[in-house]
Amino acid sequence: MERVSALPFPASVYAARLERAGALAAEAGIDAVIVGPGPDLRYLLGVEGDTIERLTALVLGPGFEPTIVVPRMELAKVRDTAAGELGVRIADWVDGEDPYALVVDALPASGGRIAVSDALPALHVIPIGDRMDARLELATPVLREGRMIKDADEVAELRRAGDAIDAVHRRVADWLHAGRTEREVAADIAEAIRAEGHETVEFVIVGSGPNGADPHHEVSDRVIEDGDVVVVDIGGAVPSGYNSDSTRTYVVGSPTAEQAERIAVLVRAQQAAVDAVRPGVTAHEVDAAARQVLADAGLGEAFLHRTGHGIGVSVHEEPYIAPGNDLPLREGMAFSIEPGIYFPGEWGARIEDIVVVTADGCVRLNNAPHALASVG
Numbered sequence: 001m002e003r004v005s006a007l008p009f010p011a012s013v014y015a016a017r018l019e020r021a022g023a024l025a026a027e028a029g030i031d032a033v034i035v036g037p038g039p040d041l042r043y044l045l046g047v048e049g050d051t052i053e054r055l056t057a058l059v060l061g062p063g064f065e066p067t068i069v070v071p072r073m074e075l076a077k078v079r080d081t082a083a084g085e086l087g088v089r090i091a092d093w094v095d096g097e098d099p100y101a102l103v104v105d106a107l108p109a110s111g112g113r114i115a116v117s118d119a120l121p122a123l124h125v126i127p128i129g130d131r132m133d134a135r136l137e138l139a140t141p142v143l144r145e146g147r148m149i150k151d152a153d154e155v156a157e158l159r160r161a162g163d164a165i166d167a168v169h170r171r172v173a174d175w176l177h178a179g180r181t182e183r184e185v186a187a188d189i190a191e192a193i194r195a196e197g198h199e200t201v202e203f204v205i206v207g208s209g210p211n212g213a214d215p216h217h218e219v220s221d222r223v224i225e226d227g228d229v230v231v232v233d234i235g236g237a238v239p240s241g242y243n244s245d246s247t248r249t250y251v252v253g254s255p256t257a258e259q260a261e262r263i264a265v266l267v268r269a270q271q272a273a274v275d276a277v278r279p280g281v282t283a284h285e286v287d288a289a290a291r292q293v294l295a296d297a298g299l300g301e302a303f304l305h306r307t308g309h310g311i312g313v314s315v316h317e318e319p320y321i322a323p324g325n326d327l328p329l330r331e332g333m334a335f336s337i338e339p340g341i342y343f344p345g346e347w348g349a350r351i352e353d354i355v356v357v358t359a360d361g362c363v364r365l366n367n368a369p370h371a372l373a374s375v376g
Contacts, residue, residue: 007046007082008240011151014082017044017146018066024142026062031112033139034103034128038119039314040143042241045088046081049074055099055124058088058224059106067091067106069099072227100127144318148310149332153357154242158311158334161244162354162365164197165234168367177376178226178252182206185262186219189234198236202243202315205233212249215305215340222277226253226376229263229347231340234302235315243315245336246353246366252376263301263349263372266341269293270351270370273307273321273337277355277362283325288340291323299341308336311354333357334365 007014021044026034035058041047044058045068056074060066065088070078072092083090091102107114114134116125129136150158168189174186185206193201207217208224212231223231230252235245249263273290287307294303308321311334319327321335338352353366 006080006176007085008157009046009163013153015086018060018086020146022060022062024145025060025115025139028142029113030115030139030142031140032064032107032309033115033117033118034058035060035117035139035143036120036124038117039312039317040117040119040147043147044315045083046254047078048081048084048241049077051119051121051124052181053123054095055101055103057120057124059103061108064108065089067102069093069102071095071099073207096374100124100131103128104131113137115142117143126235134167136143144308147312148318148355149330150312150334151332154312155332155334157238157240157242158244158354158356161236161238161242162195162246162367164238165193165244165246165365166366166368168192168234169212169232169246170182172229172232172250173373173375174249176206176224176230176250176252178224178228181221182208183221185224188193189232193234193236197238198244199239201236202245203233203235205231207231207233207345207348208252210345213342213346215342215348215350223251224376225226227256227371228252229255229259229349231348231350233350233352241313243311243313245311245315245352246367246368247340247350248370249339249349249351249372250373250375252374254374255372257265257308259347260372261271262297262341265294265297266349267372269339269372270337270353273282273339274353274355274362274364276356277329277337278360279329279331279349279357281329283319283321283327283329284323285319286329286337287323290337294339294341297321302341302343304338304342305340306327307339308352310335329357329361331357
C-alpha cells in the first residue's frame with residue numbers, strides 16, 4: 001500500500017529548506033548548526049514536539065549530509081516526518097548511551113564555528129559543548145532568515161488561519177454579554193476556534209474593564225459588566241502548524257464619548273502602520289507610524305509595547321516591529337500590526353491584523369471589522 005504523508009507540504013519543500021539553511025550557514029561562516037525540538041525543527045523537517053530530557057537534535061551545515069539524533073523510542077515518529085521521506089541519516093540511541101557523542105560525531109571533522117538553535121536548552125547545550133573543542137554560538141541569524149520569508153504555500157496557510165480566526169471574531173457578539181465571566185466567554189471562543197478550522201487553541205485573552213489595561217491579561221472570573229470595554233485577542237494553529245493571531249476591541253452596551261474617541265484614534269494608528277509597510281521600509285519606521293498617530297492625540301504614553309511580531313510556525317517570531325529595529329522589510333515577511341492603548345484601573349484597547357509584505361506594500365490576512373463593536 002502506498003504510504004500517505006501526514007506532512008503539510010511535499011518532501012521537496014523540506015529538502016529546499018534544509019539546503020537553504022546550509023547555504024545561509026555558509027554565508028554566515030557557520031560550519032554546523034545544531035537544531036533542537038521546537039519551531040525550527042518543525043519548519044525544517046516537520047518534526048513535532050518539545051525539548052525533553054532525552055536529546056533529539058538535527059545537525060546540518062554546508063558541505064555535509066544532515067543527521068538527526070533521536071531516542072530510539074521516538075524513532076518511528078521521526079521516520080514519519082520529512083526526515084524519513086528524504087532519507088535523512090538517523091542516529092538513534094537508547095538510555096545508557098551517550099547521545100551527545102552522536103551529535104559530535106555528526107559534526108564536520110574540522111570543528112570550527114558551531115551554532116545551536118535558541119530553543120535548545122542548557123540541559124543539552126552544556127553537555128554538547130563539554131564534548132568538543134569549540135565555542136558554541138546562537139544559530140538565530142541563520143535559522144531566522146529562512147523562516148522570516150514566507151513562500152506562497154506558507155502565505156496560503158497563514159491566510160487560511162486568518163480567515164478562520166476572523167470567523168470567530170464575527171461570532172463574539174453571541175457570547176460576550178454582561179453577567180458572564182471572562183472565563184465563560186473564553187471557553188466559548190476556544191470551542192469556536194477549533195470549530196472554525198484550527199487544530200489547536202494557542203491563546204484566548206478576554207480582558208474586560210480594568211483587566212483590559214493589562215496587555216498580557218488572559219482570563220479571570222471577573223463578571224463582565226454593562227459599559228465594559230473588552231479586549232479579545234485570540235489565535236490558534238491550523239493543521240499545517242501555521243498560526244492565526246487577531247485582536248478586536250468590543251464594548252458591552254454603549255461606549256462613553258472618550259472611549260469612542262480614543263479607540264477611533266487607535267484604529268487610525270493601526271491603519272497608519274499598515275499603510276507604512278512596503279519593501280525597504282524598516283521595522284522601526286512601521287512602529288513609528290502607529291506611535292506618531294497616538295502621540296499626536298496625546299495617547300503616546302498609553303502605548304506600552306511594540307507594534308508587532310512575526311508569525312508562522314510560531315505565534316511570535318522575527319521580524320519584530322519595534323522601536324530601534326532597523327531591519328528592512330522584504331517581500332514575503334509576515335507579521336502582526338497591533339498597537340494598543342492602556343489606562344490602568346480603567347480599560348484598554350488593541351487592534352491587530354496579520355499582514356504580508358508584497359512587492360509594493362502589504363496585504364492584510366484579517367478582515368473582520370476594526371471599529372469598536374457594541375455587543376450584548
